[in-house]
Amino acid sequence: MSELRVGFIGLGNMGGRMTGSLLRGGVDVLGFDAQQANLDASGATAAASGAQVTRESDVVLLSLPNSRIVEAVVLGxxxxxxxVHEGQVVVDLSTAAPASTRAIAEKLAAKGAHYLDAGISGGAAAAEKGTLTLMVGGDADALERIQPVLAHIATTVVHMGASGSGHVTKLLNNFLNAVALSATAEVMVAGKKAGLDLDALLEVLNASSGVNFATLNRFPKIVHGDYLKGGLTNTLMMKDVQLYTELIADLGVAGLHASGPVAAFGLAIASGRADEISNTVVDAIGDVSGGVRLHLPLPGADTAPVDAAAPAAEEGNR
Structure with a gap:
C-alpha cells in the first residue's frame, strides 16, 4: 500500500496531542487550526486553510469542539x-450529534468520499501517548484502509457499525463517565467532611463495588492537589451530557440519571469553572458544602470533624 498523506484540522487540546503522536511515528502531517498558536505548537506542516488540508491529503482527521463547528468546517x-476527492477518507474524532454525522456522511458519499465517525476515549494522557480507544462508525473497508494511520494514535479500534454508531457509542460512554465523575466527587467531599483518610477511602472503593474510572484514575491525584489539567472541560462535559439526553429522547429511552451530572457540571460552570478541566467539579461541590478542598484542611479544622452518625449536642439536650 502506498503511504497515505495525512491532514489534520483542529489542533487544540486533543488534536494537537494526536498530531504529536503521528509525528513521533514518522507520519508527516499537514495541519490547520483557526488559532495560530495551536498550529505552531502542533509541529504539523502549516496549511493556509482546511481546504488546502483536504485537497492535499488522502486522510483528513478532524478534532473539533462540537457539531456546529464540524458542520461549518465540512459544509461551509x-x-x-x-x-474532497473520490476515495478520500475523512475521520471525525470529535464528540458530535449522530444525526449531524449521518447527514454529513451522506453528502461526502455523494462525492465518492468516506466519512467515519470515530469517538475517542482515554483523555489527554492517552492522546499524548498514542494509546486512545476509538469507536468507529461508517464503511468498514475505509476503516481497514486507514488502520496504519490510526495505529499511531490508538491501541484499540473497534468498528461499531453504520455511520453515526461511533458517535452514539461515544455519547453512551461519556455519559457514564460524567455520572461516575460527578457522583465520586460528591462522595469524596462527604468523605472529607466525615474525617476519613481519603487515600484509605479510595483504597476501599477500588477494592469494592463502588470502583469506577474516577476512583481509579482521577481522585488518587486530585486528593493531593493534582487536577490532571488538560482534559475535558466542564463546558464540554455538559455538552456531551446534553447530547446524550437528546439521543435517548430520540430513542424513546427513559432518562432517569441525567439530573445528577447536569446539576454538578452546571454548578461548576456557574461557579466560573466553565473552561477548567471537569475534575474541578469536586471543588464546585466543595464550595457549596462549606468550602471543602480535598487536598487542604477543612475550614476551621482545629476541631475534630463531626461524626455524621452521632446526634448533635444541641439535639441531645432537648
Whole structure:
C-alpha cells in the first residue's frame, strides 16, 4: 500500500496531542487550526486553510469542539465537502450529534468520499501517548484502509457499525463517565467532611463495588492537589451530557440519571469553572458544602470533624 498523506484540522487540546503522536511515528502531517498558536505548537506542516488540508491529503482527521463547528468546517464555503476527492477518507474524532454525522456522511458519499465517525476515549494522557480507544462508525473497508494511520494514535479500534454508531457509542460512554465523575466527587467531599483518610477511602472503593474510572484514575491525584489539567472541560462535559439526553429522547429511552451530572457540571460552570478541566467539579461541590478542598484542611479544622452518625449536642439536650 502506498503511504497515505495525512491532514489534520483542529489542533487544540486533543488534536494537537494526536498530531504529536503521528509525528513521533514518522507520519508527516499537514495541519490547520483557526488559532495560530495551536498550529505552531502542533509541529504539523502549516496549511493556509482546511481546504488546502483536504485537497492535499488522502486522510483528513478532524478534532473539533462540537457539531456546529464540524458542520461549518465540512459544509461551509470552500470547506472539506467542496474539496474532497473520490476515495478520500475523512475521520471525525470529535464528540458530535449522530444525526449531524449521518447527514454529513451522506453528502461526502455523494462525492465518492468516506466519512467515519470515530469517538475517542482515554483523555489527554492517552492522546499524548498514542494509546486512545476509538469507536468507529461508517464503511468498514475505509476503516481497514486507514488502520496504519490510526495505529499511531490508538491501541484499540473497534468498528461499531453504520455511520453515526461511533458517535452514539461515544455519547453512551461519556455519559457514564460524567455520572461516575460527578457522583465520586460528591462522595469524596462527604468523605472529607466525615474525617476519613481519603487515600484509605479510595483504597476501599477500588477494592469494592463502588470502583469506577474516577476512583481509579482521577481522585488518587486530585486528593493531593493534582487536577490532571488538560482534559475535558466542564463546558464540554455538559455538552456531551446534553447530547446524550437528546439521543435517548430520540430513542424513546427513559432518562432517569441525567439530573445528577447536569446539576454538578452546571454548578461548576456557574461557579466560573466553565473552561477548567471537569475534575474541578469536586471543588464546585466543595464550595457549596462549606468550602471543602480535598487536598487542604477543612475550614476551621482545629476541631475534630463531626461524626455524621452521632446526634448533635444541641439535639441531645432537648
Amino acid at each position: 464555503d470552500d470547506g472539506v465537502l467542496a474539496n
